[in-house]
Amino acid sequence: MAKALADRSCSELEDMICRLTAQAERVERTLEEAKRDRESLLRDLHTARQALASRKRTSKEPVVSSHALLRYVERFLGIDVKALERSLLSQEVKAAVRAGATRVTIDGISFVVKDNVIVTVVD
Numbered sequence: 001m002a003k004a005l006a007d008r009s010c011s012e013l014e015d016m017i018c019r020l021t022a023q024a025e026r027v028e029r030t031l032e033e034a035k036r037d038r039e040s041l042l043r044d045l046h047t048a049r050q051a052l053a054s055r056k057r058t059s060k061e062p063v064v065s066s067h068a069l070l071r072y073v074e075r076f077l078g079i080d081v082k083a084l085e086r087s088l089l090s091q092e093v094k095a096a097v098r099a100g101a102t103r104v105t106i107d108g109i110s111f112v113v114k115d116n117v118i119v120t121v122v123d
Helices: 002-006 010-057 067-073 082-089 091-098
Strands: 104-107 109-114 118-120
Touching: 002 104, 091 104
Parallel strands: none
Antiparallel strands: 104 109, 109 118
């Protein structure tokens, strides 16, 4: 562009500067409008997510979360959950998971793995 500008007169350069400035200002206004639209969409998204979460919470029957169940087993049934975790993560299981296995079967028990996490156990 510098070479093309060298051949232009002062008035042509001034006209070009005016046009470019106007274009930059239009782009700036468009960006500001897009930012406002994005913020509005994000607010609407947040509101919709809250409404969905609220509806999911209002189930007809009480339920027990997995976390509550785990704590009950640990605290009231006296089961050492950390010891269970250690037994699930034997050296053999760890080696298979590190090697990229998505399912590891030991003694007839299959561990389903996603992203280095045992997500469920099936028989």
